[in-house]
Amino acid sequence: MNERDIQFxxxxxxxxxxxxxxxxxxxxxxxxxxxGYQKLGVGGMTRHIQVKxxxxxxxxxxxxxxxxxxxxxxxxxxxxxxMREKDWRGAxxxxxxxxxxxxxPCRRDHVLAVCEKCGRSWMEREREEEGKGKQGKEGExxxxxxxxxxxGRECGSCGQAGRVRPKSLPCKECIAASKKQVALLNxxxxxxxxVGPDHMSTYFSGNEGFHVHVSDPRFRGLDxxxxxxxxxxxMLSGLIPEALGVHKTSGLDRAELPDLGxxxxxxxxAKAAFGSKAKRAETISExxxxxxxxxxxxxxxxxxxxxxxxGAKIDAQVTGDIHRIFRMPYxxxxxxxxxxxxxxxxxxxxxxxxxxxxxxxxxxxxxxCGCPVRFGLGSKRFGPYKTGESVELPVYAAAYAICxxxxxxxxxxxxxxxxxxxxxxxxx
Numbered sequence: 001m002n003e004r005d006i007q008f009x010x011x012x013x014x015x016x017x018x019x020x021x022x023x024x025x026x027x028x029x030x031x032x033x034x035x036g037y038q039k040l041g042v043g044g045m046t047r048h049i050q051v052k053x054x055x056x057x058x059x060x061x062x063x064x065x066x067x068x069x070x071x072x073x074x075x076x077x078x079x080x081x082x083m084r085e086k087d088w089r090g091a092x093x094x095x096x097x098x099x100x101x102x103x104x105p106c107r108r109d110h111v112l113a114v115c116e117k118c119g120r121s122w123m124e125r126e127r128e129e130e131g132k133g134k135q136g137k138e139g140e141x142x143x144x145x146x147x148x149x150x151x152g153r154e155c156g157s158c159g160q161a162g163r164v165r166p167k168s169l170p171c172k173e174c175i176a177a178s179k180k181q182v183a184l185l186n187x188x189x190x191x192x193x194x195v196g197p198d199h200m201s202t203y204f205s206g207n208e209g210f211h212v213h214v215s216d217p218r219f220r221g222l223d224x225x226x227x228x229x230x231x232x233x234x235m236l237s238g239l240i241p242e243a244l245g246v247h248k249t250s251g252l253d254r255a256e257l258p259d260l261g262x263x264x265x266x267x268x269x270a271k272a273a274f275g276s277k278a279k280r281a282e283t284i285s286e287x288x289x290x291x292x293x294x295x296x297x298x299x300x301x302x303x304x305x306x307x308x309x310x311g312a313k314i315d316a317q318v319t320g321d322i323h324r325i326f327r328m329p330y331x332x333x334x335x336x337x338x339x340x341x342x343x344x345x346x347x348x349x350x351x352x353x354x355x356x357x358x359x360x361x362x363x364x365x366x367x368x369c370g371c372p373v374r375f376g377l378g379s380k381r382f383g384p385y386k387t388g389e390s391v392e393l394p395v396y397a398a399a400y401a402i403c404x405x406x407x408x409x410x411x412x413x414x415x416x417x418x419x420x421x422x423x424x425x426x427x428x
Contacts, residue, residue, distance in 0.1 A: 001040065001041060001116075001402070001408075002408065003041070004408075004409050005402050005408050005409055006040045006041045008365070008398070008399075008402070008409055009040055009067070009334075009337070009399055009402060009403070010040060010065050010067075012337070012359050012360065012395050012399050013065055013066075013067065013332055013359075014062075014065045015359075015360065016332060016358055016359060017061050017062065017065065018062070020330070020358070021058050021061055021062065022058075023330055024057075024058075024061070024328065024329070024330045024331060025329055025330060026053075026054040026057060027071050027328075028215070029075055030051055030052070030053065030054070030057065031050070031051075031052055031053075032075040032076055032077070032079060032089065033051070033071050033072050033074075033075065033076075033079055034047060034048060034049065034050070034071070034072040034074070034076060034079040034080075034086070034325055035047070035049040035050070035051050035057070035060070035069075035070065035071050035072075035079075035325070036048070036049060036069075036070040036071075036325045037049075037060070037064055037066035037067075037068065037069045037070065038066060038067050038068045038334070039064065039065070039066060039067055040067040040334065045070075047070070047325060048079070048080055048081065048082065049079075049080060050078075050079045050080035066331070067332070067334035068327060068331070068332070068333065068334050069327070069328045069331040070325035070326060070327055070328060071325060071326065071328050072091070072323075072324070072325045072326070073091045073092040073093070073094050073213070073324070073325075073326055074088060074089075074090070074091035074092075074322055074323060075088075075089040075090050075091065075220075076088055076089060077089060083323055088322065088323075090220035090221050091220060091222075091322050092213060092214060092215045092219075092220065093213070093214035093216070093219050093222075093227070093230075093319065094211060094212070094213055094214070094318060094319065094324075094326055095185055095211065095212040095214075095231075095234070095312075095314045095315075095318070095319055096205075096209060096210075096211055096314060096315040096318040096319070097178050097181045097182055097185065097209050097210045097211075097212070097312070097313065097314055097315075098178070098205070098208060098209035098315060099168075099170050099174035099175070099177065099178050099208040099209055100168060100208060100209075101313060101315065102174075102177050102178065102181070102313055104173060104174060104177055106171055106173040106174060107168065107174070108123075108124075108125045109123075109125075109171075109373065110168065110169045110170065110171050110373050110375070111123075111124040111125070111166055111167070111168045111169075112124055112166070112167045112168075112169065112371070112372070112373070112404075112406060113164050113165070113166055113167075114164065114165055114166075114167045114370075114404075114405040114406050115155035115157065115158060115163055115164050116163045116164075116165060116405060117155065117158050117163045118155060118157050118158040119368065119370055119387065119388070119405075119406070119407075119408055120155055120157040120158070120370055120387045121167075121370040121371060121372065121387060121405075121406045122372060123372055123373075124166050157387075165405065167404045167405045167406065168208060169371075169373060169375045169404065170207075170208040171375075172376075174208060175208075175351075175352060175353075178208075178209055178210055179210070179347055179348060179350075181210075181312050181313050181314075182202055182210050182212065182343075182347060183347070184309075184312045185212055185234060185312040185314065186200065186202065186212065188234055188268070188312060189212070189214060189234075192263065192264050192265070192268070195214055195216050196216070199214055199215045199216040200212065200213070200214055200215075200216075201213045201215075201329075201342060202342065202343045202347060203329055203340055203341060203342050203343065204339075204340065204341055204343060204350065204352045204355075204356050205327065205333065205340055206327065206331075206332065206333025206335070206336060206338045206339055206340040206341075206356060207333050207335045207336045207338065210343070211326065211327075211340070223322065224320050224321070224322050225320075227319050227320045227322065228316060228319070228320040230319065231314060231316035231319040231320055232316065233265060234311065234312050234314060234319075235311040235312060235313065235314060235316065236265055236268070236269070236307075236310050236311035237311060237316075239269070239303055239307075239310075239311075240303075241296050241299040241300055241303070244256065244257060244258060244269070244299055244303075245257045246287070246295055246296055246299040247292065247296065248292060248293060248296045249292055250292060251287070251288070251290070251291070251292035251295045251296075252284070252287050252288055252295050254284060254288075257280075257284065258270040258273075259280070260274065260276070260277060260280065265310075268310055269306070269310050272306040272309040272310045273302050273305075273306050273310075283302075286298075287299070327340050328340070329341065329342060330342075332358075332359075334403055335403055335404070336400055336403050336404065337359055337396065337399030337400050337402075337403045338352065338353075338356040338357055338358070338400070339356045339357075339358045340356075341355065341356050353376055353377050353378070354378060354379050357377060357378040357396050358396070359395050359396035359399050360394065360395035360396060361378060361394050361395070361396055362394070363394070363395050364392045364393060364394050364395070364398075365392070365393060365395060365398045365409065366390055366391070366392055366393075366409070366410035366412060367390070367391055367392075367393050367398045367401055367402070367407045367408065367409060367410055368388055368389065368390050368407065368408055368409070368410045368411070369383070369385035369387075369389055369390075369391055369393075369401055369406060369407045370385060370386065370387030370388060370389070370406050370407070371383045371384055371385045371401070371406045371407070372384050372385075377396065377397055377400055378394070378396055378397065380394075380397070382397055385406075390410045393407075
């Protein structure tokens with residue numbers, strides 16, 4: 001990202017924080033939390049910061065204008081010291097659900113490969129066509145074709161290796177699939193672990209996923225291993241037929257088979273696998289007549305079939321990490337220029353690509369884009385754009401393009417927003 005783009009984003013972010021600083025919630029027990037932040041154009045993260053009160057927190061935002069702001073879910077006696085000296089006192093639970101981890105087929109249509117050097121972009125799925133492109137007379141790739149396989153991928157325009165990065169422009173299907181996982185996770189927390197609504201909050205991450213924060217004091221003292229076990233329970237990972245009462249040598253033990261009325265993961269599995277008592281009885285009858293090996297294989301198949309409906313697809317490493325600092329609610333995510341915000345009320349009605357778009361919608365700026373797919377943002381549609389195409393975009397869309405890497409301020413742009421009322425190019 002060049003200096004002009006950095007200045008533009010910092011100006012847009014600063015305006016948001018100036019206008020909304022009082023809306024950023026102050027973390028509970030703020031004195032014992034660790035804070036941190038990142039700045040555009042500066043490598044690494046500044047962390048191990050102690051903040052005494054709301055006023056000091058707000059001053060930190062206005063002085064630093066962070067690209068990303070973080071706060072620990074852990075509580076420490078000395079949050080400003082090195083990790084070994086902080087004196088860990090416990091932590092809230094945090095679960096992370098990200099669309100990129102859900103193996104969604106739609107992602108083939110909206111993950112771009114972007115060259116950070118020249119700004120050229122193309123569909124990431126084209127790497128699967130490696131070797132199928134047109135070849136020159138001497139066996140070289142045709143002009144403009146990208147080498148897209150492996151960590152040292154090269155851009156066909158500028159020839160730079162190692163500067164090509166995948167950039168996702170999530171779609172409605174991504175968000176819907178993520179919401180489904182959030183709903184499953186919330187049911188498990190509520191119905192199986194007894195977490196009340198006052199101790200559970202769901203947030204859009206600001207990019208392509210959701211965070212679920214649990215402040216129930218019953219879980220605060222869990223160490224990293226216990227949190228990893230809890231994550232495994234939520235995901236129902238590693239489930240084998242033996243846990244269901246089906247064995248390779250002795251076949252089915254009916255008394256061990258999960259029932260629909262049971263609590264915990266066993267009832268969760270039974271509902272997904274059988275759906276009704278009649279279906280469960282039918283399965284028992286079918287498996288009882290089979291050889292032990294066949295019965296075992298049958299239940300291996302059932303586990304595979306229902307795995308997506310039984311275990312929530314969370315990032316277990318996030319839940320198990322007791323020293324991680326998390327993006328603060330109602331702060332900007334520099335991967336998109338959008339807001340991490342609570343999904344208040346009905347999460348199904350929450351539209352992040354409208355509700356979490358908070359940067360200026362009235363002013364516009366000229367941006368050179370290169371985006372082969374169409375994307376929705378702030379109730380409008382943008383693109384597709386040819387590489388280097390100059391378009392007039394509202395600030396929020398310009399910030400999204402620059403944060404995602406497929407846009408940069410046009411050569412004739414000042415780097416500050418204008419007050420023109422020109423409609424956004426290709427918007428509807």
